[in-house]
Amino acid sequence: IQKAGYATDPNYANQLIQVINDFGLNIYDMNGNVVGNDVIEKAIEAGMKWVGKSPYVWGGGRNQSDVDAGRFDCSSLVHYCYASAGITLGPRESVTTWSLINMGKPVPASEMKRGDLIFFDTAGRNGHIGIYLGNGKFLNDSSTQGVSIGDLNSAYWSRYFNGNVRRVVE
Structure with a gap:
């Protein structure tokens, strides 16, 4: 060349x-x-359409009107994304970070890949969740930015990432 x-x-x-x-x-x-994995890509695509368009609503996303309006919190966003791709992560009405920590299988943080669920200790142990996108980026719904792309290498997120990673789709 x-x-x-x-x-x-x-x-x-x-x-x-x-x-x-x-x-x-x-x-x-x-x-x-x-x-790559079509299910993971469909899940991520479902969430990406809300980036910058959906504010954080604590307790949101647990009924159809909230989902239709894009009113989520972190755990209901993750649930919505995977439900949109045909994967049910427990009942929508009662999803929490603490129910999602038991989904799929644990994976070492050093082996996380696109689509894995990643957990943070922001509101207590495993109090926040996102979907890993790759290259240190993740999709999440935060109380300050709504549905957005976070960076694991930022000062904030690197401090709270606790290393808990769950793989719900291979």
Whole structure:
């Protein structure tokens, strides 16, 4: 590529790979089709449509009118995402972070992957939950930002991430 004049920076390949990973472009094939686990991608897609459009509502998301209006808290958002992909994580009406901590199987934090449930000690042990997106990012519904993308490497989230990771879909 470099000999042909397309890439003159010797770090071009590494920079390109970094951009692909940072923006999650590695989940698409050459035709723009999602590769990987369709259930996980459907769950994430369901939640991503609410990013920046849904404020945090403590106790929200436990009835259909709340869901239709995008009124969630962290645990009901996770429940909604997976229910949208055909995976039931217990009854919607009673979902909490403490009920979700028992779903799926535990995974070491060093092995977490896209779609895993990750827990934080913000409101007591396992008091907050999100869905891991990859590259240190996660989908969550926080009391200060509503449905948003968090960063595990930020000062705030790195302090509260407790290492509890659950895999509900392989």
